[in-house]
Amino acid sequence: LPSLYEILDQLRFITRELAVLGLFLTGGLIVLVRDWRTSLLALLAQYLLAGFVLARLILPEVALIKVLVGALICPMLYLAARQAGWLADRGVFRVPDALANWVSPSRPHSWRRHAGQGMPMGTVPVPPREEDAWSDVFPAGLAFRLLAVTLMALLTVALSQTFPLPNIPPDVGLGSYWLILIGLLILMLTEAPLKAGQGLLTVIIGFELLYAPIERSLAMVWLWAVVNLLLTLAIAYLAVAHQDAGSPEGDL
Amino acid sequence: VIEPPLWLVILPMGAMPLVYLLRRWGVGAYLAALVALLTGLLAWSFPPTNPMRLMGRLFRLDPLTQHVMALLFVMAAILFLIAWRLPQGRAFFPLALAWLGLLAAAGMSRHLGISALMVTLAAISTTPIIQGGQPGSTRAAWRFLTMMLLALPFFLLAAWRVDLYREDVDNAIYLGQAALFLALGMSIWLAVVPLHGWLTAVGAGAPSLVAALALTGFPLLALVNLLQVLTEATWFTWTAQAGRLLLTAGLISAATGGLLAAVQRGFRPLMGYAALFDLGCLLVAMAVGGSNSALAFYAGLAIRGLGLALTGAATAAVQGWAGEDGFDGLGGAARRMPLATAALMAGGFTLAGLPLTASFFPRWLLFHDLAQANPRWVWLLVAAGVGVAVGYLRGLNGMLASPAEPVRGQQPRPSWLATAWLVALGLLTLGLGFFPGLLLQVAGHLLDVYPLPPF
Numbered sequence: 001l002p003s004l005y006e007i008l009d010q011l012r013f014i015t016r017e018l019a020v021l022g023l024f025l026t027g028g029l030i031v032l033v034r035d036w037r038t039s040l041l042a043l044l045a046q047y048l049l050a051g052f053v054l055a056r057l058i059l060p061e062v063a064l065i066k067v068l069v070g071a072l073i074c075p076m077l078y079l080a081a082r083q084a085g086w087l088a089d090r091g092v093f094r095v096p097d098a099l100a101n102w103v104s105p106s107r108p109h110s111w112r113r114h115a116g117q118g119m120p121m122g123t124v125p126v127p128p129r130e131e132d133a134w135s136d137v138f139p140a141g142l143a144f145r146l147l148a149v150t151l152m153a154l155l156t157v158a159l160s161q162t163f164p165l166p167n168i169p170p171d172v173g174l175g176s177y178w179l180i181l182i183g184l185l186i187l188m189l190t191e192a193p194l195k196a197g198q199g200l201l202t203v204i205i206g207f208e209l210l211y212a213p214i215e216r217s218l219a220m221v222w223l224w225a226v227v228n229l230l231l232t233l234a235i236a237y238l239a240v241a242h243q244d245a246g247s248p249e250g251d252l
Numbered sequence: 253v254i255e256p257p258l259w260l261v262i263l264p265m266g267a268m269p270l271v272y273l274l275r276r277w278g279v280g281a282y283l284a285a286l287v288a289l290l291t292g293l294l295a296w297s298f299p300p301t302n303p304m305r306l307m308g309r310l311f312r313l314d315p316l317t318q319h320v321m322a323l324l325f326v327m328a329a330i331l332f333l334i335a336w337r338l339p340q341g342r343a344f345f346p347l348a349l350a351w352l353g354l355l356a357a358a359g360m361s362r363h364l365g366i367s368a369l370m371v372t373l374a375a376i377s378t379t380p381i382i383q384g385g386q387p388g389s390t391r392a393a394w395r396f397l398t399m400m401l402l403a404l405p406f407f408l409l410a411a412w413r414v415d416l417y418r419e420d421v422d423n424a425i426y427l428g429q430a431a432l433f434l435a436l437g438m439s440i441w442l443a444v445v446p447l448h449g450w451l452t453a454v455g456a457g458a459p460s461l462v463a464a465l466a467l468t469g470f471p472l473l474a475l476v477n478l479l480q481v482l483t484e485a486t487w488f489t490w491t492a493q494a495g496r497l498l499l500t501a502g503l504i505s506a507a508t509g510g511l512l513a514a515v516q517r518g519f520r521p522l523m524g525y526a527a528l529f530d531l532g533c534l535l536v537a538m539a540v541g542g543s544n545s546a547l548a549f550y551a552g553l554a555i556r557g558l559g560l561a562l563t564g565a566a567t568a569a570v571q572g573w574a575g576e577d578g579f580d581g582l583g584g585a586a587r588r589m590p591l592a593t594a595a596l597m598a599g600g601f602t603l604a605g606l607p608l609t610a611s612f613f614p615r616w617l618l619f620h621d622l623a624q625a626n627p628r629w630v631w632l633l634v635a636a637g638v639g640v641a642v643g644y645l646r647g648l649n650g651m652l653a654s655p656a657e658p659v660r661g662q663q664p665r666p667s668w669l670a671t672a673w674l675v676a677l678g679l680l681t682l683g684l685g686f687f688p689g690l691l692l693q694v695a696g697h698l699l700d701v702y703p704l705p706p707f
Contacts, residue, residue, distance in 0.1 A: 187398060191390075191391060191394055191395075193390050193394055196394065196398070200397075200398060200401055203401075203402070204401070207405045207408075211405070211408060211409075211412075214412055215365075215408070215412065217307075217308065219307035219308065219309075220365065220366075220369075223366075223369045223373075224369070226373065227369060227372055227373060227376070227404075230373065230376045230377070231376055231397075231401065233376075234376050234379040234380065234393075234397055235397075237379070237380050237383070238379065238383060238390045238393055238394055238397075241383050241385075241386070241387055241388075241390055241393075242388070242389075242390045
C-alpha cells in the first residue's frame with residue numbers, strides 16, 4: 001500500500017489555493033442546496049479539502065485524523081436523515097410549483113416517491129404539507145440565499161484583508177473566514193437540526209483551519225475529535241427528534 | 253495511584269454505564285442518586301489537595317470548585333429522586349452523571365482550553381436530556397448546543413494567546429486579545445443579555461428538573477472558571493475593567509430578566525427569566541466588591557441551586573398533573589395540589605429575593621454595598637425582583653381559578669415522595685429565610701479560603 005506521504009505526493013496537483021477555492025464551492029452549495037444528500041456530499045468534500053489544506057500546514061497524520069473524523073461524521077448524519085425520513089427534493093435547487101408542473105405534469109410529488117423511507121415496517125406515511133417541509137429547512141428563498149452568500153463572500157474578502165489571521169498563509173485565512181461566515185449564515189437561516197448542524201460543523205471546520213496549525217498538543221487534537229463526533233451524535237439525535245413529531249417516545 | 257480529586261470525575265462516569273442499563277427501573281434512579289450524593293459528600297469533605305498534571309496540563313481542586321461541585325452533586329441527587337416519580341426522560345440519570353463528571357474536570361483544569369473543551373463536552377451530553385425525548389420542537393436543545401459550541405473557539409484562542417505569553421514574555425502584547433476572547437466566551441457562558449437566548453430557551457423548553465440542573469450548573473461553573481482567572485491567573489491585569497463590565501452585564505441581565513419574567517404566561521419560561529434575573533444579581537454581587545456583597549455572592553450560589561431545584565420540581569409536579577405549564581390551563585391546580593403550589597411560590601419568591609425566603613438576607617447585604625456605589629442600581633434590582641414576583645403571582649392567580657374542564661380533577665397527583673421533597677425544600681428555603689446565619693457562616697468560610705478579587 002502507498003504511504004500517506006506517497007498519496008499526498010500523487011495528489012500534489014490539488015494545490016492549497018485550489019482546495020480553498022473548493023471550500024468556497026462546498027460552503028456555497030450547503031447554503032444554496034435544499035437536497036440533504038447533495039448537502040451532505042458537499043460537507044464530506046469540505047472535510048476532504050480542509051484535510052488537503054491542513055496536510056500542507058501540519059503533520060499529515062494529524063490532518064488525516066481530521067479527515068477521518070469528517071468521514072465518520074457524514075455517514076452518521078446520513079443515517080440520521082434516513083431515520084428521520086427526510087424528504088427528497090425535486091432537484092438540487094427548489095423549483096417553483098408552477099414551473100415543475102409545466103416541465104413534468106405527471107411527475108409525482110417528492111413525498112410520494114420517498115414517503116416511508118427509513119420508517120418502521122407497517123408505518124403509514126403521512127403526506128406532509130409540502131410548503132411546511134420546505135420552509136422548515138430554509139424559510140428564505142433561493143434568491144435571498146444567493147444574495148446572502150454573495151455578501152458573505154464580499155465580507156470574507158474584506159475581513160481577510162483588513163484583519164489577516166496570524167500564523168497561517170493568507171489563502172488559508174481566506175478559507176477559514178469563509179467557512180466560519182458561511183456556517184454562521186446557515187445557523188441564521190435555519191433551526192432545522194440537520195441543516196443547521198451542517199452550518200455548525202462548517203463553522204468548526206473553518207476554525208480548525210485557523211487553530212490546527214497553532215495547537216500542537218496531541219491531547220487537544222484527540223479531545224477536538226471527540227467533541228466533533230459527540231456533537232454529530234447530538235445533531236443526529238435532534239434531527240430525528242425534530243422530524244419525529246408523531247413518535248410517542250423518542251428518548252435514548 | 254489515583255489522585256483523590258479525580259474520584260469526582262471517576263465515580264459519576266464509572267457509574268454511568270450501570271445507571272444507563274438500569275434507567276428504566278427505580279433502582280437506576282436510586283443508584284444515580286446514591287452515587288451523586290456520595291460524590292457530593294466526598295467533594296465537601298476533601299482536605300486541601302495538591303495540584304496534578306494530566307495530559308501535560310495542570311489540574312487543581314480549589315475550595316471554590318470543591319464547594320460548588322458538592323452543591324451540584326447533592327442537588328443532582330435530590331433531583332434524581334424526584335425525577336423517578338416525575339419522569340424527565342430516562343436518559344436523565346446516566347447523562348446527568350456524565351455531565352457532573354465533566355463539569356468537575358472542567359472546574360479542576362487550570363488551562364482555559366481544556367476547561368472549555370470539558371464544558372463543551374458536558375453541554376453536548378446535556379443536549380439529549382434537554383430534549384428529554386420530546387418529539388417536535390428542538391429549539392431549546394439546539395440553541396443551547398449552538399451557543400455552547402460557538403463559545404468554544406473564543407476560549408481556545410484565549411488559551412493559545414496565554415500559552416504564547418507563558419513561553420515567551422515578549423508576547424505580552426497579545427494578552428489584551430486573550431482578555432477580549434475570554435470576555436466574549438464568558439458572555440455566552442454567563443448568558444449576558446443579549447446572549448441569554450440559550451438560558452431562557454432551556455428554561456422554557458427543557459423538562460423542568462433538567463432545566464433546574466442545567467440553569468444552575470453551567471452558570472456556576474462559568475463563574476468558577478471566571479473567578480479562577482481573575483484571582484489566580486498572573487497574566488490577567490484588567491481586574492478593574494472586568495469589574496465594571498461584570499457590574500454592567502449583571503444590571504442589564506437582572507433588569508431584563510425581571511422585566512420579561514413579569515409578562516410570561518407559563519411557569520417554564522418564567523423559570524428561565526427568573527434564572528436570568530438571579531444570575532444578573534450574582535454578577536452584580538461579584539462585581540460590587542464589598543465584604544457584604546462577597547458574602548451575598550457565595551450565599552447566592554447555594555440559594556440559586558435551592559431556588560431552581562424547588563421551582564423546577566414544583567413546576568414538574570404541576571405540569572405532570574395538568575399536562576401543561578401555561579397559566580391559562582392550570583385552573584384548579586392550587587386546590588388539587590396545595591403543597592406543590594406552595595412550593596412553587598416559595599421557589600419563585602426565593603429567586604425573586606422576597607422577604608421570608610432564603611435569598612432575602614443575602615440580597616439585603618448586596619443592596620447595602622450596592623447603595624454605596626449607586627442607590628439607583630438598588631432600585632433597579634428591587635424593581636426587577638418585583639417583576640419576577642409578579643410573574644409568579646400571575647401564575648398563582650391562574651392556579652387559583654376554577655378549572656376549565658371538570659375531567660382534570662380525575663388526573664393523578666404526584667407521588668408522596670416527590671411531594672415530601674417539595675415540602676422539605678420549601679421548608680429549607682423558609683428556614684434559611686428565618687435563620688440565615690448557617691448559610692452565611694458557610695459563605696464566610698468560603699470567603700476566607702477563596703476571597704473574591706478586589707475590583
